[in-house]
Amino acid sequence: MADEPLLRVRDLRVAFGAHEAVRGLSFEVRAGEVLALAGESGAGKSLTARALLGMPPRGATVTGSVRLRTSGGADAGSDGGAGGGADAGSDAGSDELVGARAEGLWGRRVALVPQDALSALSPVHPVGEQLAAAVRSVQRLSRKDARAKAALALERVGIPAARSGAYPHELSGGMRQRAVIAMATVNDPELIVADEPTTALDPDLRSQVLHVLAEQREAAGSALVLVTHDLEAARAHADRVLVMYAGRHVESGPVGRVFARPRAPYTAGLLASLTPTERGARLPAVPGAPPAVGAPPAGCAFAPRCPLAQDRCRTESPEPQTTDGRQVSCHRPHEVPGNAADLFLEHR
Numbered sequence: 001m002a003d004e005p006l007l008r009v010r011d012l013r014v015a016f017g018a019h020e021a022v023r024g025l026s027f028e029v030r031a032g033e034v035l036a037l038a039g040e041s042g043a044g045k046s047l048t049a050r051a052l053l054g055m056p057p058r059g060a061t062v063t064g065s066v067r068l069r070t071s072g073g074a075d076a077g078s079d080g081g082a083g084g085g086a087d088a089g090s091d092a093g094s095d096e097l098v099g100a101r102a103e104g105l106w107g108r109r110v111a112l113v114p115q116d117a118l119s120a121l122s123p124v125h126p127v128g129e130q131l132a133a134a135v136r137s138v139q140r141l142s143r144k145d146a147r148a149k150a151a152l153a154l155e156r157v158g159i160p161a162a163r164s165g166a167y168p169h170e171l172s173g174g175m176r177q178r179a180v181i182a183m184a185t186v187n188d189p190e191l192i193v194a195d196e197p198t199t200a201l202d203p204d205l206r207s208q209v210l211h212v213l214a215e216q217r218e219a220a221g222s223a224l225v226l227v228t229h230d231l232e233a234a235r236a237h238a239d240r241v242l243v244m245y246a247g248r249h250v251e252s253g254p255v256g257r258v259f260a261r262p263r264a265p266y267t268a269g270l271l272a273s274l275t276p277t278e279r280g281a282r283l284p285a286v287p288g289a290p291p292a293v294g295a296p297p298a299g300c301a302f303a304p305r306c307p308l309a310q311d312r313c314r315t316e317s318p319e320p321q322t323t324d325g326r327q328v329s330c331h332r333p334h335e336v337p338g339n340a341a342d343l344f345l346e347h348r
């Protein structure tokens, strides 16, 4: 049981009508681990994040399995309902979140740090009060003790106790995001999902706020799924990275290993865009654009943009395979050159 991952995702699919935006994703998150979900806009990162919390957007059909390891008698309250395809409740020792009512776990075992703090905070209550209510929703504490705990949690993220009576609109964007981080971590959840937690902030505040998130996550002992298109943030804060493209797995493994020597051309392309060229300029992102949702090409979805694509890549979708200490979904992982930038420089 100790070796059981905290979260086990199998063949996750998120569809809008006939259009599948997440197309059969499988991965695991271990207790206390930080996993970065990376990839370009539209890859399906946010939809995956929402599915992990049992809160998909309206109109989405989620199938597959998202199992959260049971701890201390916690219960997802599965009704085995709407998800379709999930075998809710059949696995001893874990709770199925697809097709289940997961609200009972929110803030207690799983928590969200969204892109936009305003969407997570009520505009009509002071932040300290909201935090105290979050504490009391999980812990049996008097109002006074909950308020004291809330003030302490705000102080830990750099919001002085004197500001705990402020309404969200009276705080700066950075402060609001810190308040949301305090809210997400105050009850020591086992899993935090942070969906691009700094995109709404000025660039100079981003690393500061990510640092606060990392600190608070560590103090709470939570695992973190960090959704980001910022590979530098993934490098700085994650233990493992999972790169997605067009709703599918591309490459996943320890950050150091994947970044040092990517084995999927798409990962190499993303990393090349971080690498200064000889002339000192950074390469733009991988040339071309991802396919539209609902219209992925046959075979590997990246093949139309891939300098290494061959006939097989255009007909046969690659399944994840273990290579060089990571999982890679590519037919030609050993053809990617040691210097990731070379692959795209040579073909420009």
Ligand SMILES: Nc1ncnc2c1ncn2[C@@H]1O[C@H](COP(=O)(O)OP(=O)(O)OP(=O)(O)O)[C@@H](O)[C@H]1O
Residues within 6 Å of the ligand: 016, 021, 039, 040, 041, 042, 043, 044, 045, 046, 047, 048, 057, 058, 059, 229, 293
């Ligand atoms: N509510 C929705 N209704 C219909 N289609 C949606 C909806 N939400 C997302 N999609 C589709 O699913 C695709 C993946 O969305 P998702 O938000 O997961 O992407 P992402 O990788 O998080 O990118 P971004 O960084 O832009 O948020 C989108 O390109 C969009 O076409």
